[in-house]
Structures are given as C-alpha cells and as structure tokens.
Amino acid sequence: MSLDQLIITKFGADADHEMILNMGPQHPSTHGVINFVVQADGEVMRKAVPQVGYLHRAIEKIGEIVTYPGFMPYTDRIDYLAAMFANEGYALAVEKLLGLQIPPRAQYLRAISCELNRVASHLVSLGTMAMDIGAVTPFPYALRERESINDLLEALCGARLTYNYHRIGGVAFDMPDDWMPLCRKWLDHFEKILGEWDRLISFSEIFVERLAGMATIPAEMAINYGLVGPNLRASGVDFDLRRDEPYGAYPDFKFEVPIGKAYAGSHRGGQIGDCYDRFYCRVLECRQSIEIVRQALDRFPPGEFMAKVPRKIKPEVGEAQSRIEAARGEMAYYVVSDGGERAYRVRARTGSFLAMGIIEEVSQGLMIADLVALIASLDVVAPEIDR
Amino acid sequence: MPGLTFEQIHQKLVEKFGDAVGLLSPPKKDPFCVFAAPRLREICRFLKDAPELYFDFLEDLTATDHPKDNLIRVVYHFYSYRHRHLFIAKVELDRKDPQVDSLEPLWKAANWMEREVFDLFGVTFKGHPDLRRILMPDDWVGTPLRKDYVEAGGYLGISNVRDNPLDLYLNMDRQVRAEKAAAEAPPAPSTAPALAAAPTASPAPEHKAES
Numbered sequence: 001m002s003l004d005q006l007i008i009t010k011f012g013a014d015a016d017h018e019m020i021l022n023m024g025p026q027h028p029s030t031h032g033v034i035n036f037v038v039q040a041d042g043e044v045m046r047k048a049v050p051q052v053g054y055l056h057r058a059i060e061k062i063g064e065i066v067t068y069p070g071f072m073p074y075t076d077r078i079d080y081l082a083a084m085f086a087n088e089g090y091a092l093a094v095e096k097l098l099g100l101q102i103p104p105r106a107q108y109l110r111a112i113s114c115e116l117n118r119v120a121s122h123l124v125s126l127g128t129m130a131m132d133i134g135a136v137t138p139f140p141y142a143l144r145e146r147e148s149i150n151d152l153l154e155a156l157c158g159a160r161l162t163y164n165y166h167r168i169g170g171v172a173f174d175m176p177d178d179w180m181p182l183c184r185k186w187l188d189h190f191e192k193i194l195g196e197w198d199r200l201i202s203f204s205e206i207f208v209e210r211l212a213g214m215a216t217i218p219a220e221m222a223i224n225y226g227l228v229g230p231n232l233r234a235s236g237v238d239f240d241l242r243r244d245e246p247y248g249a250y251p252d253f254k255f256e257v258p259i260g261k262a263y264a265g266s267h268r269g270g271q272i273g274d275c276y277d278r279f280y281c282r283v284l285e286c287r288q289s290i291e292i293v294r295q296a297l298d299r300f301p302p303g304e305f306m307a308k309v310p311r312k313i314k315p316e317v318g319e320a321q322s323r324i325e326a327a328r329g330e331m332a333y334y335v336v337s338d339g340g341e342r343a344y345r346v347r348a349r350t351g352s353f354l355a356m357g358i359i360e361e362v363s364q365g366l367m368i369a370d371l372v373a374l375i376a377s378l379d380v381v382a383p384e385i386d387r
Numbered sequence: 388m389p390g391l392t393f394e395q396i397h398q399k400l401v402e403k404f405g406d407a408v409g410l411l412s413p414p415k416k417d418p419f420c421v422f423a424a425p426r427l428r429e430i431c432r433f434l435k436d437a438p439e440l441y442f443d444f445l446e447d448l449t450a451t452d453h454p455k456d457n458l459i460r461v462v463y464h465f466y467s468y469r470h471r472h473l474f475i476a477k478v479e480l481d482r483k484d485p486q487v488d489s490l491e492p493l494w495k496a497a498n499w500m501e502r503e504v505f506d507l508f509g510v511t512f513k514g515h516p517d518l519r520r521i522l523m524p525d526d527w528v529g530t531p532l533r534k535d536y537v538e539a540g541g542y543l544g545i546s547n548v549r550d551n552p553l554d555l556y557l558n559m560d561r562q563v564r565a566e567k568a569a570a571e572a573p574p575a576p577s578t579a580p581a582l583a584a585a586p587t588a589s590p591a592p593e594h595k596a597e598s
Contacts, residue, residue: 002525009517053522060507061532097416223443223468226496239468318416321447321464321475332447332464349447349500357499386522 003037010049011039018046021368025054029132029372032382034356040368048363048371050356055386063346068094068313069168071346076162078348079384082121084114084153085326086348087166092247092322093333094168097315105303106170107249112183112296113156113165115289119190120149121327122282122289129279129376130201133210138201145193148186155179168313170306180297187290194287202283211276212264215362215374218273225361226354229329231378234260234281235273241325252299253292258284275377282379314341328352328379352384390472393418396440404430419462419475427478428488434465434474435493442467442474445490448500450508452482452533459485459508480510489515507532 007020019042024035033054039046059074066074075090076083088110095102102110127142150160155176157165165172201207217227222235232239240257242250260277264270270277319336329351336345355378363371391399393411397420400408407430409421422430434442442465450461458479465474478487489512490497501512502521509530512518520527529536540548 053520053524056522058531220443224495226445226494237468244471316416319419320416323446330446334447334449334462334464336451345449345451347447347449349449353499353503354496357496361495 006037006049007039010037011047023048023368023371025051029375030382031128031375031380032385034375034380034382034385036359036371038368038371043367043369045363045366045368045371048359048366050359052356052382052385055382057387059387060346060348063343065342067341068315068343071343072167073162073164075348076164077383078387079326079328079331079350079352079381080162081124081381082117082327083162084110084117084165085324085331087163088114088248089322089324089326089331089333089348090335090346091166091168092324093320093335094313094315096320096322097318097335097337098168098309098313100169100307100309102170102248102307103304104249104301105174106305106307108296108300109156109171109175109305110166111249111253112293113153113163113171115292115296116149116153116183117163118327119286119289120146120153122286123149125327125376125379126197126201126279126282129373129379130207132372132376133207135201135204135207138197141193141197141200145190148190152179152183152186155182167306167309169309170304172306174305175300180300183293184297187294191287191290194283194290197283202280208264208268208270208276211279211373211377212274213269213271214275214370215366215377216271216274217358217362221358221361222273225358227329227358227378228351228354229325229327230281230285231278231329231351231355233258234277236260241323241330245323247322247324249296253295255288255291255295258288275373278377278379312341314339326351328381328384329355348387350384350387352378352380355380356385390467390470391439392472393474396472396474399437399440400430400433403433417475419477421477421479424478424480424487428490428493430476431463431490431493439470440467440472441469444468445494445496445500446473448490448497448504450504450510450532452508454482454534457482459510461485461487461504461510463490485510486513487511488513489518491515506530509533 019040021038021040022035023038024030025033035051037049037051059078062074063071072087072090075086078086123142123146127139130138153163154160156179157163157173217235219236222232223237236259238257238259243257258281260272260281262270262272262277263280264276315337317337317339321332321334323330323332331351332349334347335343338344359374363374366374397411404426407423407426411420412418434440444466446466447464450459452459459482461478461480463476480487487510489501491501499521501515502518504510505512505518506520506523507530523531529539540546
C-alpha cells in the first residue's frame with residue numbers, strides 16, 4: 001500500500017493533520033537501513049511504524065539455488081557483525097540432517113570463535129548505543145578493542161568480518177601455533193578494559209538517567225512478542241540456549257547467565273526490562289564470554305578439526321532445525337532436504353526480526369530521541385531483519 | 388530435555404482433538420505432525436494454555452512450497468520456556484488459494500512472521516490485523532519464494548539483467564577487429580594478402596579473447 005494508505009491505516013483517518021515524519025532508511029542511528037514512519041505531536045511520538053526490506057537480498061531463495069557447502073558464505077551475510085553464529089547454525093542444521101558427529105577439537109574451535117565474535121558484536125552494539133544517545137567517545141574505545149578481536153579471528157580464519165570459518169563437519173582451519181598465547185594476553189587485557197568501560201559510560205549519571213525506566217518490556221510481553229537473547233534475559237526470563245538447550249562444546253563450560261535486575265537502580269526509576277537493563281546485560285555477557293574462552297583454551301583437546309564428510313553433501317529426505325544462541329538472540333535454522341545436492345528450503349529465523357515487531361507497541365508515548373535509544377537497546381541490525 | 392517428548396505431546400493432542408491432529412512423522416531428523424487447517428486456532432490455544440504443555444514461545448512460523456503435491460505447508464515451531472519442550476506442526480494449504488487462521492491473537496510474534504509468509508508465499512492469514520508486504524516493496528508483483536516464481540527482470544523500469552561481461556568483451560573485440568580489417572583492407576583485391584597481416588598487431592585490451 002502507498003504511504004498515504006499506510007498512514008490512514010496505522011494512524012487513523014485524520015492523522016494527516018498531525019506531523020508524520022520519516023526516520024530513515026538513510027539515518028545514522030537506525031542501525032542499518034530501516035525506515036520508521038513516526039506520527040509525532042511535537043517531540044512526543046504517538047507511534048513509530050517500522051518499514052523494513054531495504055536490505056532484503058533473498059538469501060533464503062539463494063539457499064535453494066546453491067549447494068549445501070556453497071551456502072556457507074551467504075550465512076555470513078545474514079548478520080555480518082556476528083557471522084560466526086550464522087555459520088554455526090547452518091552447519092549444525094545440515095549436520096543434523098546428515099547425522100554427523102563433530103570432533104571435539106572442532107567443537108571447541110567453534111565455541112572459541114563464536115564467543116570472541118559475541119564480544120565483538122556486543123562491543124559494536126554498546127558503542128553504537130552510547131553514540132546514538134549522544135556520548136560519542138565510547139564508540140572508538142569499543143571499536144579499538146574489537147580491532148584486536150578482528151586481528152585474532154583474522155589469524156584464525158583469514159577474514160575480519162564475514163568469516164566463512166565453520167564448515168559442514170567442523171571448521172575450515174586449525175588454530176595456528178602461536179594463537180593461544182596471543183588470545184590469552186588479549187583476554188587479560190580486555191578484562192581490565194571492561195572495568196574501564198564501566199567507569200567510562202555504564203555508570204555515567206547522564207547515560208543511566210536517559211535509559212532508566214525507558215521502554216520497559218515485562219517478561220510475558222517479551223515472551224509473547226518473541227524477543228530472544230539479551231533482550232529476553234533483560235526482561236527477567238532466565239533462559240540461555242547455551243545452558244538450557246546446550247549444543248556443541250557448551251556443556252563443558254561453567255558460566256553465568258546475566259538477567260535483568262533493574263541495574264539502573266530504583267532511585268532512578270530503573271525497572272526490570274528497561275533499556276538500561278538490556279544495555280547492562282550485554283556488558284555482563286562480555287565478561288562471561290571471556291570466561292568461556294579461557295576455559296576452552298585451558299582444556300583445548302587435540303585431534304581433528306573436521307569430520308569425515310562425503311564429497312557431495314546429499315542428505316536424505318527430511319528436515320532439521322538447529323537453534324543457537326547468537327549475539328542477538330536465538331537464531332533458528334530450518335533446513336528442508338529433498339535428497340538432492342541443493343536444499344529444498346533454508347530458513348533462518350533471526351532475533352532482530354522479532355524484536356522489530358515490538359517497536360510499534362513499545363514506542364507509544366516516547367520521544368523521538370527515546371526511539372533511538374529503544375532501537376539501540378534492542379540491538380537490531382538490518383541484515384538480520386531483511387536477510 | 389526436561390519436559391515432554393514429541394510423542395507424549397502428540398498423544399495429548401490426539402486425545403483432545405482426535406482426527407484434527409495427524410500422525411507424527413517418523414522421528415528421524417525432526418518429527419512433526421499435520422494439523423487440520425480449520426481447527427488450527429483451537430489446537431494452538433490448547434497448546435498455549437494447557438498447563439502441562441504451555442507453549443508460550445512461537446519460535447518460528449514459515450512455509451514451504453510443494454508444487455508437485457499442489458500444497459503450501461505452513462510450518463510452526465512452538466517452544467515452552469516453562470517446561471523446555473519443543474513441538475513442530477504443519478498445516479497443509481491448497482496452493483491455488485492458501486488461507487489459514489492467523490495466530491496473532493495468541494502470540495504477537497506471529498504478526499511479523501505471518502506478514503513475511505504472506506509476502507513471500509502468498510498465504511492469506513484470516514484475522515491478521517495488518518497483513519501487508521514486509522520485505523518486498525509494496526508494489527511488488529508476485530510471491531518470490533514459490534518454486535514457480537519467475538524473476539521480474541527489473542523493477543520500476545530498471546532492468547537487472549545484463550549479458551555476461553566476458554561475452555560483452557568478446558563481441559567488442561570482434562567488432563574492433565572487423566572494423567580494423569575493413570579499414571585496412573584496400574578496395575583493390577590484388578594487393579590484399581600483403582596488408583592482411585596488419586590487423587593482428589592491434590593492441591586488444593582483453594587477453595582472454597585470444598584463448
């Protein structure tokens with residue numbers, strides 16, 4: 001429908017007397033090419049309606065055209081900030097169809113690369129969130145740390161952003177000989193940086209005041225709208241796929257799962273499930289990821305990094321679903337096979353897609369600047385929404 | 388996983404709804420069962436509200452197109468945070484006019500996911516408050532994820548089809564050589580063989596054309 005019809009449908013028949021603004025799709029604070037049609041009474045919004053699809057690249061259709069191994073680089077592009085997870089999800093789904101067992105070294109390499117990628121993705125999320133609120137300084141601090149992770153992962157698999165590292169049956173390359181001490185050195189360094197981050201922005205008075213009590217999403221609403229990952233945990237639901245439906249090497253690791261506890265403090269109006277909780281859960285998750293990587297490096301098993309995979313991957317007729325705890329929440333892959341070399345259907349259900357659905361509901365009554373804070377706190381990225 | 392297994396959940400559904408719940412598919416890979424489309428909302432309400440099932444998370448809602456069986460299957464994945472169990476169900480719809488009840492009143496997560504299935508497969512969800520395209524532009528014609536979708540070849544008059552660049556270079560190279568040969572070939576045919584050696588010295592930018 002045209003924009004006029006949309007306005008009448010969404011905002012009411014006499015809405016064209018009010019101010020209807022267009023935020024995006026080219027906008028520095030919308031985390032990608034996302035458009036918001038906002039009905040605003042001055043600064044206060046009545047509602048913000050998201051329009052997506054600007055980054056739709058038909059990845060699911062491409063999954064039906066290329067072969068099973070050939071689809072792996074495309075999964076990188078489903079979420080290029082946390083590409084390892086997309087790789088792993090697809091690999092797990094196809095391995096389930098094939099009935100493959102992955103050697104432990106490959107599982108540990110997957111877990112290490114994924115947790116490092118989680119930290120990198122959270123750094124971008126936290127940095128851009130601070131920048132969108134107006135605190136421009138923390139962004140380069142976060143990206144400086146992410147540069148080290150990019151270098152580590154480049155040494156591991158050759159790429160800084162779209163890694164294409166996991167393969168159906170394991171991983172592509174083994175860990176280089178001098179990688180482990182470099183990684184350990186970085187882990188020690190980053191732990192100090194997290195303390196610096198807290199002093200820089202997390203506990204900054206203005207920052208907390210901006211986000212405390214903002215766009216609170218209670219637990220039932222979060223579950224009903226399908227929020228996943230840090231968004232869900234910040235609303236108080238204690239669920240993490242790595243602990244509760246474990247896959248890969250995660251049963252071997254001990255880590256905590258941070259959930260929302262109104263970290264902003266009740267004296268500032270903090271509530272469980274507000275924007276500050278979503279922000280601070282991600283900071284705490286960075287700390288837990290470092291723990292996991294340390295434990296994985298301590299117990300790193302010898303062996304093969306790739307299982308014995310047939311030359312042509314032709315799973316039997318059937319379907320398989322895999323769920324992984326990606327940086328932005330649970331990513332579920334659903335792969336349907338008809339016995340041929342190419343998949344019959346590949347579906348990637350991402351966390352950001354569901355998070356967008358809640359914006360229309362929660363944005364009512366917020367100010368436009370708060371809409372920016374809400375989008376940043378939900379950590380949506382356009383490639384995950386549109387695929 | 389703690390919680391009920393697929394078979395146990397399926398058993399409970401069959402007890403309550405009888406024929407509307409199909410047989411559980413064989414458990415290799417992921418088992419699923421087919422619900423009768425007219426009773427979908429009833430069965431899903433039971434799945435959501437029954438205390439021992441309590442599927443509060445609609446994990447995925449997607450579709451697969453089967454032109455050979457003349458069906459579009461809408462696939463639902465349900466998960467329960469309380470009991471930590473999973474269930475997969477499908478609904479089979481006629482490909483000519485696929486319509487099914489919307490699950491939006493039960494799980495708000497269905498809102499956007501059903502819009503995506505409407506957009507890419509053409510399935511109408513009855514009772515959806517806002518059924519319109521989500522990923523494709525609003526004036527797109529066609530349902531791209533169907534198996535018989537023919538690509539449009541362009542949008543708003545801008546074509547997205549072009550020749551293979553190697554073919555373009557080959558054609559260009561042939562054309563340049565033909566022009567050079569025509570320009571240097573003299574009108575009198577008696578002196579043709581001596582001058583015919585000249586065109587091969589032309590600096591062709593595309594080396595691949597020579598292979």
